[in-house]
Amino acid sequence: xxxxxxxxxxxxxxxxxxxxxxxxxxxxxxxxxxxxxxxxxxxxxxxxxxxxxxxxxxxxxxxxxxxxxxxxxxxxxxxxxxxxxxxxxxxxxxxxxxxxxxxxxxxxxxxxxxxxxxxxxxxxxxxxxxxxxxxxxxxxxxxxxxxxxxxxxxxxxxxxxxxxxxxxxxxxxxxxxxxxxxxxxxxxxxxx
Amino acid sequence: xxxxxxxxxxxxxxxxxxxxxxxxxxxxxxxxxxxxxxxxxxxxxxxxxxxxxxxxxxxxxxxxxxxxxxxxxxxxxxxxxxxxxxxxxxxxxxxxxxxxxxxxxxxxxxxxxxxxxxxxxxxxxxxxxxxxxxxxxxxxxxxxxxxxxxxxxxxxxxxxxxxxxxxxxxxxxxxxxxxxxxxxxxxxxxxxxxxxxxxxxxx
Numbered sequence: 001x002x003x004x005x006x007x008x009x010x011x012x013x014x015x016x017x018x019x020x021x022x023x024x025x026x027x028x029x030x031x032x033x034x035x036x037x038x039x040x041x042x043x044x045x046x047x048x049x050x051x052x053x054x055x056x057x058x059x060x061x062x063x064x065x066x067x068x069x070x071x072x073x074x075x076x077x078x079x080x081x082x083x084x085x086x087x088x089x090x091x092x093x094x095x096x097x098x099x100x101x102x103x104x105x106x107x108x109x110x111x112x113x114x115x116x117x118x119x120x121x122x123x124x125x126x127x128x129x130x131x132x133x134x135x136x137x138x139x140x141x142x143x144x145x146x147x148x149x150x151x152x153x154x155x156x157x158x159x160x161x162x163x164x165x166x167x168x169x170x171x172x173x174x175x176x177x178x179x180x181x182x183x184x185x186x187x188x189x190x191x192x
Numbered sequence: 193x194x195x196x197x198x199x200x201x202x203x204x205x206x207x208x209x210x211x212x213x214x215x216x217x218x219x220x221x222x223x224x225x226x227x228x229x230x231x232x233x234x235x236x237x238x239x240x241x242x243x244x245x246x247x248x249x250x251x252x253x254x255x256x257x258x259x260x261x262x263x264x265x266x267x268x269x270x271x272x273x274x275x276x277x278x279x280x281x282x283x284x285x286x287x288x289x290x291x292x293x294x295x296x297x298x299x300x301x302x303x304x305x306x307x308x309x310x311x312x313x314x315x316x317x318x319x320x321x322x323x324x325x326x327x328x329x330x331x332x333x334x335x336x337x338x339x340x341x342x343x344x345x346x347x348x349x350x351x352x353x354x355x356x357x358x359x360x361x362x363x364x365x366x367x368x369x370x371x372x373x374x375x376x377x378x379x380x381x382x383x384x385x386x387x388x389x390x391x392x393x394x395x
Contacts (some may be wrong), residue, residue: 019212026219037226055241062249079252133326159242161249162327164256169273176273177256179323 043190050188057126058159058184064122066111067141069166081130081182083167090139112142120144125187127156132165134178137148146187158185222294239395240372247374247393250328251337254320255281255377256390264315276316277379280305281389284313284354285341285381291354317355328393329360336363336392343385354387364392371395 004170059069062079066089069080089111112119112128128142146154165178255277264274266283274280284291287303291313295372307315320337328335337357346352356363369395379387 023215030219030222033226058245075257079249080256133323160327160331161246162253163249164253166256169260172272174273176258176260177253177275178259179253180328 004029014066028159046188046190050155050186052133053124053126053188054157054159054184054186057123057186058161058182060122061128061182061184062161062163069164076165077164079161080164080166081180083132083178086130086139086141089141100169110141113144116144127158127183128186129183129185130165130180131183132180134165134180144187146189149189152189155188155190156185158183160184220307234378239370242395243370243372243393246333247372249270250324250393251377251389251391254323254337255379257323259307259319261307263309264305266305267321269305274305274307276319280307280312280316281339281354281379281387282381284311284316284339285343285385285387286383287311288313288341288352288354300365313354317357321357324357326359332361333359334362334364334368334394335359337389338392339387339389341381341385341387343383345383345385351388365395368392368394 010128063076065076068083069077069079069082071077091111091114112123120159123142123144125144125146126142127140127145130139130141131137132139148154160181160183162181167176167178168174169176238395258273259276259280260273266274283303283305287301290301290303291311292301301311301314303312305312307317307319310318316339324335324337335357336359339354339356340351341354343353366370373393374389374391377389378388381387
């Protein structure tokens with residue numbers, strides 16, 4: 001006679017419980033993994049949406065008739081910003097030799113900010129800065145950020161495009177092309 | 193002695209075990225799929241757009257750029273400012289044979305245009321290097337700018353490299369991944385040759 005008789009039914013039940021336990025542990029791991037991945041995917045989607053907006057805004061700025069160089073009967077020159085238009089848009093004459101350090105002009109003076117209602121539809125929440133490398137001048141053309149929210153972190157994603165800066169040579173009155181770049185950044189927010 | 197029903201019971205248990213194995217295999221496969229999805233780091237559209245657009249806009253701006261340097265002169269030519277694309281590249285391609293060796297300290301050698309006492313090719317290389325360093329270099333981009341001449345005078349129609357510029361962070365080798373180019377920016381010279389400029393930007 002055995003001291004502890006083997007109850008086959010009980011053994012089978014223990015096995016089933018063990019298998020079910022392992023199965024649910026695996027399912028739980030799967031769920032945790034999925035939710036973590038989903039959280040990351042949402043953030044990734046937000047990043048891609050911001051990147052897509054950055055591309056759209058950059059293209060709009062590059063082909064904006066208010067800034068673009070033109071020849072003859074308004075034939076556009078790509079990757080070129082007309083400095084005479086820029087000077088007119090920011091509402092003041094930029095000195096040929098700027099003081100050192102170069103001033104960052106007040107964006108509220110810019111034509112784009114004075115007509116913010118219209119340009120908000122064009123640029124949205126973004127910042128457009130023209131950097132002139134020949135005289136280290138930075139001209140903020142448009143800057144509309146998001147209203148601060150303590151629960152959210154504001155992210156700024158800049159895109160750079162190198163452009164030729166057309167101007168008129170003071171002595172020869174001929175066109176000259178400087179070297180600079182456009183910084184087009186979009187604002188986004190993430191929950192902290 | 194095993195009966196027919198005992199045998200059937202054993203078969204059922206075997207089938208259940210196989211089902212269990214199938215479930216485990218499916219779970220492992222799903223896990224592997226997720227891992228593969230994370231492992232493949234695809235290049236986002238924005239990065240490609242930025243690299244391509246940036247490369248194209250850079251070459252375009254470099255070619256439009258003009259020089260106002262008072263040390264730049266050419267006999268009989270009084271026009272100012274001097275255009276890089278239409279004047280200096282043309283001159284460089286015509287007088288490439290006189291270009292001093294890259295390793296030589298003195299950059300002088302005969303070319304119609306002389307800037308800062310240097311051969312036009314040498315001046316162009318230095319000027320473009322500086323502009324690219326101040327932009328792409330400060331944004332930590334790797335790049336290679338190549339300027340080559342295809343001349344009808346050359347019987348083999350082989351290209352002659354005018355100069356090559358690599359970024360401070362490194363250039364773009366043929367094997368470099370995530371590489372985009374500006375596309376060829378051609379300029380024709382006075383002897384019917386063609387100067388081809390191209391900029392590669394890579395990660």
